[in-house]
Amino acid sequence: MALRSPIPTRLLPSQRPLPIPASKASDRAFPLDAKDLDSVSDESPVDFLKSAPILYDLGKTTVVRLSKDLVLKGGGNVLPCEAKVLELVASKSNIRATRVHRSLHFMDNTKYFGSMGYIVMDYIDSEPLDSCGGDLSDEQKMDVATQTAKMIIEMQSISLLEPGPIGGEPCRGRFFTHYSAGPFEHVAEYEGWFNHKLDICKAYKHAPSDIPPFKFTEFVLTHHDISPRDLILDRNGLVWLVDWADAGSYPPAFETAALSSQSQFVIFNDMVLSLLPRYPLEERQLDSIGYGLSIAALA
Numbered sequence: 001m002a003l004r005s006p007i008p009t010r011l012l013p014s015q016r017p018l019p020i021p022a023s024k025a026s027d028r029a030f031p032l033d034a035k036d037l038d039s040v041s042d043e044s045p046v047d048f049l050k051s052a053p054i055l056y057d058l059g060k061t062t063v064v065r066l067s068k069d070l071v072l073k074g075g076g077n078v079l080p081c082e083a084k085v086l087e088l089v090a091s092k093s094n095i096r097a098t099r100v101h102r103s104l105h106f107m108d109n110t111k112y113f114g115s116m117g118y119i120v121m122d123y124i125d126s127e128p129l130d131s132c133g134g135d136l137s138d139e140q141k142m143d144v145a146t147q148t149a150k151m152i153i154e155m156q157s158i159s160l161l162e163p164g165p166i167g168g169e170p171c172r173g174r175f176f177t178h179y180s181a182g183p184f185e186h187v188a189e190y191e192g193w194f195n196h197k198l199d200i201c202k203a204y205k206h207a208p209s210d211i212p213p214f215k216f217t218e219f220v221l222t223h224h225d226i227s228p229r230d231l232i233l234d235r236n237g238l239v240w241l242v243d244w245a246d247a248g249s250y251p252p253a254f255e256t257a258a259l260s261s262q263s264q265f266v267i268f269n270d271m272v273l274s275l276l277p278r279y280p281l282e283e284r285q286l287d288s289i290g291y292g293l294s295i296a297a298l299a
Contacts, residue, residue, distance in 0.1 A: 032067040045118035049074040076111030081165035096240040098122040129228035147239040149275035158221040160249035173224040173246035177297040197292030206291035222250040253282030
């Protein structure tokens with residue numbers, strides 16, 4: 001079987017295009033202005049993604065403005081699990097996240113996951129924290145960090161039974177290599193995948209020999225990629241959490257381990273981490289398998 005190209009899961013700041021100002025304007029015309037979304041055919045998002053004003057174009061994912069209230073996120077990395085986790089967030093929490101109005105997916109064997117996805121969501125008039133955070137006072141930054149920590153604590157109060165994305169599909173994110181992993185049918189298979197990575201790292205002297213095997217006993221709602229690039233600040237100073245592509249059901253330590261392992265936004269991430277429960281052993285285990293997730297990703 002031919003090896004598929006790795007998924008571009010992270011972009012450097014210099015690779016992240018700025019939003020097009022016209023797409024954020026309130027006085028311009030958008031494709032769905034004065035139209036009922038229910039009257040739009042399922043094929044229309046395909047055309048909208050090519051013609052509507054672009055808000056962001058990140059790697060294999062594009063976000064365009066459909067109306068003053070709606071955006072469309074589309075691409076080969078847009079999977080059904082993202083819409084499903086947003087629906088779970090809306091039904092089980094008070095976390096500020098965009099609502100899903102329609103989710104469509106079509107088979108496309110040219111894409112890594114074999115499909116092309118489209119999600120219609122709310123448009124939030126806001127600015128991403130990674131671009132506006134420098135203008136905030138220390139007090140405002142702490143307020144943003146506190147709001148973020150409260151969202152994480154609320155997510156971790158939502159217990160789930162099985163690991164992975166909501167509704168199945170491969171696991172993506174910092175701890176699943178650039179190629180993704182799974183889907184896993186049960187906890188034992190999931191646990192075995194991580195212990196295999198740990199064994200590889202120990203065998204090649206990239207992990208301490210005294211690190212115990214992974215043993216997962218709790219799974220909670222996890223965003224898995226919280227950072228200022230995925231936090232947006234609205235006109236009332238309220239923080240919204242966006243880009244739930246890597247989210248799903250994972251052990252609580254995955255959220256804090258992902259935050260602490262980021263090389264960007266270290267000061268802000270440390271502010272958030274100072275307000276959260278920590279999981280020292282689990283975080284150490286996840287940190288120890290870096291070689292197995294990068295150089296030995298396919299082993």
